[in-house]
Amino acid sequence: xxxxxxxxxxxxxxxxxxxxxxxxxxxxxxxxxxxxxxxxxxxxxxxxxxxxxxxxxxxxxxxxxxxxxxxxxxxxxxxxxxxxxxxxxxxxxxxxxxxxxxxxxxxxxxxxxxxxxxxxxxxxxxxxxxxxxxxxxxxxxxxxxxxxxxxxxxxxxxxxxxxxxxxxxxxxxxxxxxxxxxxxxxxxxxxxxxxxxxxxxxxxxxxxxxxxxxxxxxxxxxxxxxxxxxxxxxxxxxxxxxxxxxxxxxxxxxxxxxxxxxxxxxxxxxxxxxxxxxxxxxxxxxxxxxxxxxxxxxxxxxxxxxxxxxxxxxxxxxxxxxxxxxxxx
Amino acid sequence: xxxxxxxxxxxxxxxxxxxxxxxxxxxxxxxxxxxxxxxxxxxxxxxxxxxxxxxxxxxxxxxxxxxxxxxxxxxxxxxxxxxxxxxxxxxxxxxxxxxxxxxxxxxxxxxxxxxxxxxxxxxxxxxxxxxxxxxxxxxxxxxxxxxxxxxxxxxxxxxxxxxxxxxxxxxxxxxxxxxxxxxxxxxxxxxxxxxxxxxxxxxxxxxxxxxxxxxxxxxxxxxxxxxxxxxxxxxxxxxxxxxxxxxxxxxxxxxxxxxxxxxxxxxxxxxxxxxxxxxxxxxxxxxxxxxxxxxxxxxxxxxxxxxxxxxxxxxxxxxxxxxxxxxxx
Numbered sequence: 001x002x003x004x005x006x007x008x009x010x011x012x013x014x015x016x017x018x019x020x021x022x023x024x025x026x027x028x029x030x031x032x033x034x035x036x037x038x039x040x041x042x043x044x045x046x047x048x049x050x051x052x053x054x055x056x057x058x059x060x061x062x063x064x065x066x067x068x069x070x071x072x073x074x075x076x077x078x079x080x081x082x083x084x085x086x087x088x089x090x091x092x093x094x095x096x097x098x099x100x101x102x103x104x105x106x107x108x109x110x111x112x113x114x115x116x117x118x119x120x121x122x123x124x125x126x127x128x129x130x131x132x133x134x135x136x137x138x139x140x141x142x143x144x145x146x147x148x149x150x151x152x153x154x155x156x157x158x159x160x161x162x163x164x165x166x167x168x169x170x171x172x173x174x175x176x177x178x179x180x181x182x183x184x185x186x187x188x189x190x191x192x193x194x195x196x197x198x199x200x201x202x203x204x205x206x207x208x209x210x211x212x213x214x215x216x217x218x219x220x221x222x223x224x225x226x227x228x229x230x231x232x233x234x235x236x237x238x239x240x241x242x243x244x245x246x247x248x249x250x251x252x253x254x255x256x257x258x259x260x261x262x263x264x265x266x267x268x269x270x271x272x273x274x275x276x277x278x279x280x281x282x283x284x285x286x287x288x289x290x291x292x293x294x295x296x297x298x299x300x301x302x303x304x305x306x307x308x309x310x311x312x313x314x315x316x317x318x319x320x321x322x323x324x325x326x327x328x329x
Numbered sequence: 330x331x332x333x334x335x336x337x338x339x340x341x342x343x344x345x346x347x348x349x350x351x352x353x354x355x356x357x358x359x360x361x362x363x364x365x366x367x368x369x370x371x372x373x374x375x376x377x378x379x380x381x382x383x384x385x386x387x388x389x390x391x392x393x394x395x396x397x398x399x400x401x402x403x404x405x406x407x408x409x410x411x412x413x414x415x416x417x418x419x420x421x422x423x424x425x426x427x428x429x430x431x432x433x434x435x436x437x438x439x440x441x442x443x444x445x446x447x448x449x450x451x452x453x454x455x456x457x458x459x460x461x462x463x464x465x466x467x468x469x470x471x472x473x474x475x476x477x478x479x480x481x482x483x484x485x486x487x488x489x490x491x492x493x494x495x496x497x498x499x500x501x502x503x504x505x506x507x508x509x510x511x512x513x514x515x516x517x518x519x520x521x522x523x524x525x526x527x528x529x530x531x532x533x534x535x536x537x538x539x540x541x542x543x544x545x546x547x548x549x550x551x552x553x554x555x556x557x558x559x560x561x562x563x564x565x566x567x568x569x570x571x572x573x574x575x576x577x578x579x580x581x582x583x584x585x586x587x588x589x590x591x592x593x594x595x596x597x598x599x600x601x602x603x604x605x606x607x608x609x610x611x612x613x614x615x616x617x618x619x620x621x622x623x624x625x626x627x628x629x630x631x632x633x634x635x636x637x638x639x640x641x642x643x644x645x646x647x648x649x650x651x652x653x654x655x656x657x658x
Binding site for chain 1: 550553588595603605
């Protein structure tokens with residue numbers, strides 16, 4: 001069998017080498033049905049499908065310029081060539097760019113820093129789109145998603161706006177594991193971020209994912225959880241059924257954290273305030289306010305609600321950072 | 330097929346009716362490998378086996394007296410005949426006693442109230458032993474355990490002292506689902522209770538167990554968890570291997586809570602302080618102190634440690650209530 005990465009590379013169009021800059025933008029995304037566990041680490045193939053909503057104007061904007069040597073600035077600050085961020089990004093670009101090309105990259109995150117959202121999904125999705133711009137490509141959307149996936153699994157979803165589904169696929173070469181747009185953003189749908197801690201996480205999310213898969217007997221039932229949740233969330237997005245969406249997304253996120261809590265050594269991202277906020281969300285729901293929580297691999301909460309209840313949610317969570325997930329104009 | 334409860338009743342010896350009082354004691358117990366999920370609600374047959382340590386002098390002492398009418402006092406206070414406690418206890422006694430006998434019961438719990446330990450296990454185990462005393466029986470230990478199980482699953486373990494294993498069994502009539510003593514208490518083994526809240530639980534533990542089995546996809550992997558944990562804990566008890574015992578008991582308890590967190594609506598017994606204490610336990614372990622946590626269906630922690638580290642544990646948790654689990658003299 002051809003090496004799967006070489007196969008992907010063979011699908012790339014010829015590189016137009018007359019341009020010397022490329023520019024692109026890609027949004028961050030928040031998973032409503034989580035990506036948790038890889039079946040192939042190198043190709044970043046997931047154990048299950050997942051479904052997210054892209055965050056409109058919150059993401060990564062990148063400019064690439066042909067240069068004498070590779071260089072990276074992030075929000076205006078130079079990133080050291082021996083840093084993990086630098087090496088990971090250029091190792092990824094090496095999969096796609098002309099081997100003779102060196103690139104100077106300016107990357108800007110437009111995600112509020114206090115929101116503590118992961119930027120790797122938008123960064124890798126953006127890098128693919130910026131190379132497309134540099135080489136004057138117009139890649140098929142599935143290939144664009146597959147390329148982004150090689151950088152970071154969830155980047156496969158960040159190449160699209162609105163609600164996006166990443167199909168798990170079953171092929172060993174991953175050619176059926178790509179994301180597709182499911183539906184445009186639903187204007188009344190709201191996301192707000194409750195930041196509990198901006199401190200570095202005690203366990204990185206890649207390590208947490210790998211430890212869970214390796215040591216949590218409960219993880220064996222995670223595909224069953226997704227089998228339950230993913231079709232419900234997909235249907236709820238298409239029907240604008242907010243309650244089903246909120247309930248299922250919260251159930252899914254708590255189940256993901258449950259698998260981490262059940263790993264060894266346990267990965268407990270929840271801080272005391274995380275627990276307190278979860279109880280507040282449950283109390284408010286019991287009082288009739290339709291608000292739901294989702295959490296990624298960390299202590300911070302993302303609240304889901306609708307425009308109708310925005311004022312009530314903000315009154316109860318004054319520290320909430322509202323995220324406008326409408327697409328960039 | 331004979332009704333399984335009638336079958337159990339057919340095994341009881343003739344009742345000696347010359348005595349008019351019976352008296353007994355049974356200890357509470359803390360599960361190191363949890364009982365979580367029933368395969369038969371009426372017979373209280375568990376999905377998996379479990380393993381506990383009985384709490385010595387902390388339990389229930391009961392005196393039964395032949396009387397004109399059923400009556401119950403609990404720690405000296407009369408319990409109303411229409412209360413759940415009263416009805417549940419007498420419905421249970423009706424399975425065993427002479428139908429013509431009315432009983433006045435004095436029950437005393439010797440469990441520190443602040444410890445918030447469930448008393449149903451010791452109460453039902455004690456009721457069986459008190460009836461044995463009243464009727465001058467000397468039941469085979471397995472039958473004694475099966476009878477107690479009909480009152481409350483974990484009562485099957487409280488008829489014994491020391492470390493006790495309850496075999497799940499597989500027979501539909503439950504005749505192979507009884508507890509057996511595994512090993513005497515290990516003198517250096519210590520248990521301390523960290524009470525986070527004495528408030529009534531928002532969800533009762535029976536409801537939590539049923540909701541988990543019904544709604545948590547992750548619960549499907551719980552038997553796998555027990556298959557991993559139970560033999561390790563059994564071996565560690567026999568070998569006095571405290572680290573394996575502590576690690577496995579904590580993993581098991583966290584996995585049980587994980588299945589609740591993954592149920593819907595979620596059962597999150599953890600309060601902010603529960604989360605804080607769990608992080609403290611993990612920090613202390615990282616610093617080299619061998620202390621582990623287990624939690625039942627509630628927010629309070631039970632810490633496991635050894636005599637050697639008792640002073641260090643108490644210094645770090647000044648509110649700890651130490652439980653002496655040596656058998657009653």
